[in-house]
Amino acid sequence: MVEFSTREREVLFYLLTKTEPVQVQEIAETLGTSERTIQRERERIAQTIASFQLELDYIRGRGLVLVGDESDKRKLREALLLSHKALPSTDDRQVELTYRLLQEPGMIKLQALAHAMYIAPSTISQDLERIDEWFQQYDLELQRKKGIGAEVIGEEINKRRLLLSLIFTQWDVLSFYRLLQGDLNQLPDLLHPARNQWVEAINQSYAVIAPVIKQQELSDRLIMRATLSLALQAMRMEMFPMRYELKSYPVEVLQRVDVIGRRLPYVLTVAERQWISEELRNFQQDQLDSSEELVIRLRVKRLIEEVSLLYGEQFTEDNALERGLVSHIMSYTRQNVVNPSYVIKQIEREYPRLFDSVKQVAQTVFSDQAFADYDLAFWVMHFGAVLSRPVVKVPYRVLVVCSAGLGSSKLLMNRLRQEFLELDQIENSSLFGIDRLNLTDYDFVLSTVPLPDISQPHLLVNPLLPQDEVDRVRKLLVSLPKSFKPPARKAVQGWLDLKRLEQLVKTARELTELFSIESIASQSEGLEELLLEVSNVMVTKDIAHSAVQLSTQLLRRHEMSGLGIPGTRLALFHGRDSSIKQGAFLMFELNQAIDLLGMDQVIHPVERILVLVAPEQAPDELLQLLSSISGAIIESEERTTQFEYGDEQQLDNVLNETFRKVIERELNVSEV
Template structure:
């Protein structure tokens, strides 16, 4: 029985005082926070379960519930159990930080002494640690006669240190952030690798910087940023610096600005390489807006639309009109794409639970993303965040979908049951299993089953099947999963994607209020449509002036302002956006200049086609010849309908080769017709959506 010292004290106290003890009592006796006691009680509860006992709570007091016989067995085990002051995770953390601090191989005996375990135990811990480090391209090398050494690039070692803390001590890190918010000064023992003053310094600077800018950081992103930057500073101070390399990531001016400002007020000297790394850490943590990350909003817009369409088709459920889902993904995907492009990992503590709870949704999203990223896949932790967006849109806690599996196994009942058992364990998506012999299969209707597996080759089968080994090898598991992924749309065609949560009927909204809201939103929709179509202009320019001059004239001619004098400000914002990431659309001769501004009163859309092409920076950082300049301007504050229309038009321009040809044709009649068809479809869908709701 493995117990920490605190857990053993809690169990002994509960056994002695059967009337119960409060959380505050344990906190006072153990000299730790209430949150720490709650974590210990969770582990205590697991220990009690092994003795057929449970932890009950009466009002504010905790007690052990169960028979006296089982309590006696627990007391006997406690008497013989030797408590450890640290968990295996804490021991591995000690090993990792000690090895990361060594320039030369370190003797195993010295390492064992430092950690407080035997040489054999230290060696076992190192085996576990080595396996965990492998995906991060860091290895634990053992040199005969010399000792143990951590081998890998400095950047990878820093990432390993940060990942281990975030993965195994996330609750303690939350405690740390809460302490910082409350301006407490206590240090945390297990966190001794990084001076607490360094953490405080970064926290104060970042909080002030975020407050002075329009950027935001999610809680988990901020925690990762804080730990990574603290480790970076500590490693530099300890003499471990990054290897010189050429900058490979496309960063924003604001990322460089943050790094430069941080460098000026930091006590730790930062080289150009380290300053660049700080900029990378900051940009990977902030919630990127539509002009950041090297992936302009137009491409993100298209990616999100196609992702939603693909998942909808695979699951046979229409999510294309869910604007909340669209907006959520539009906010999340720029950061996800930036991390993907630059090989930056993110830790999601809920990944395993999400994947287990939404297996088919996870599979559908994985396939959709691979299609959009040319066969590449996002990391599991990254995809889990995307699954949550879709899971929320589907308003469910669990997929209630039965995938019926026919197992043909003529080699005997034992082999059949072995295969069925292996399927339940390795492919939980297959929820119904029917086992048939060669004779039985002739009587069955194969169309009643979504997937057919056979342990022998079949002659003239009624439908496709997969040949598998009765023991279901790893390759068989991959084949089954691949089959499900490829045939998911067909499987889902006759099924429903339902919520496992009980649907609570809401009180009906009074008809007058509901109708009034609907009419108001419809008025805004029609006003936005009229504004776009009434002033749609497609003109030609043969002047040969600079493209900046052409763009300035477009703003002058098309912007609908609340007051005069805003043309210069709007033009400057468009140029600033272009400098941030380029606005030429890859693989086309078009560039889309778009912005929202407080002085713009109505939506407007215009195209100017030039006689000569201008070589402009594209959204993919490459140069493209452009002779079609598209300008779309919008007010700063848009209604939901206006937001939907702007997003729809942005995606429409590059939706297909046909659409690209139309919008680059210079033919106003064709362009107007394309916009009218799309807007008409949007209005029809919107009214139907409101009718269904």
């Protein structure tokens, strides 16, 4: 079998998902490395893929591209998949770095870390930036001092919880079980520096904990966690003692702590008893806490990478996909959903090959957890939303402000044109030059320097526009009130466009007749299930032809930018898509509130969902009327209250009044 280095695998994995040449700069930014590193790897990669009858071509001005038959590319993809399961990834390296930092009692030099891990100090510095959020998630601080090193600051209980999560990212239940049966090769590489101590601590801890957990039905995963919690305590209690905090625990938890304490070969301090009490209380609740999020997030990243390879689509570039899947899997563990076969059939019919790819990869990445086809179907919805990513058809006009000179502004403008095809006009200005411009002519402003107070939507960005800032700009785009805005028309004095007026009245009547308030009696808390149910109603009403495609687009809207309206019980889902047959406005009343991300990026309980949809190629009249509805929702407090609590008759009156204003404006414009 051909062996690939980690860097070779990452570059080839990226190029296999591209059909056109890719700039070296783009590859470097995506992989989090330098252009020099990519250039250095080119010759080695070319030699490696020669055995697959493939070539790595560089096209001047365009970039790198893999050249060869599709059958040979498929063989390379299969070889990469096999190596992907065996080679340590960037995530594995970052897990090891985090683990090593937590094992140090004080400051450790970065040079010493780099030497111990056989990597460059610059790589250590980059990884420290990326793992900082892991420490924050556990209320820990990664303190760095230039020229000295790095140190983890925080409570020991939080350090242990993070350590347990790191171990779980590298170890599954089956391998753990085999270790207990005597196969020492099942110990993960992460624990090898103290291999003998870990094996002894794990076996001793399982012998202590086994009789206790027999009295309580725990999942295999919780049994593994209980054993590792006790083993970790044995490994750290002398050098890293716990600090006691006054808390109360259920009587049965304290009784089990007493039993465990009597079976241990060492005496527990009050603080160390508390560590066991905390862990046992979590087991009693039998639910995943926030410490599982890191495990799931790293597994989801691996899931996305391997599905990308298997399916041949670059899903890894989509940050919203990772967030959506993590959120879904975390919520799944707290639900016990039924298994309606119609959901599976719908997803399999729409995305047959994608469903197979996700299912195949899930069985290896989540080998110690069983997910039903029903839940995998909703995973596919998240992937499907990326495949049918909506491109906003309405042109936007953006102003780029930069004080560093023409080069920086041109760089930012080029990045914007690469990432946002929907940007119709991109103009640049200096900071002093904006005083001479009418900023209302622009939909939003991007600046590389802080701006004075301006009324237009604006963002402060890096001229290189890295991926996280691309996501910020995308969120801003989605939030702009232009989704349904028709192109501006020039009025003709003294002329009444009867055909347009007739179409406007006809469309207003159709929207009014289609409008209804539907009740959703679903007991599920999952947004995916809810949106599929909403979309099925719209298919039944002949508004859309594919419930799966529509629901993926609605889900996509929510993942890219919150849709809950702050201060209300409403969420507004809107969009234009090829699955829509005719424009419509519907409301859905939920029998129980669902927590959704709001437009202010805060979670809100939502009880009524408003859906505004239009075909991808929609007439101006329809877009104008739908735009008037979205404007009416927040027109006044009284109007917002009507949308929140009004019945069908009251909302019919609101629509009638809203449409009447549109038609009256049309008549007035024609008379100018």
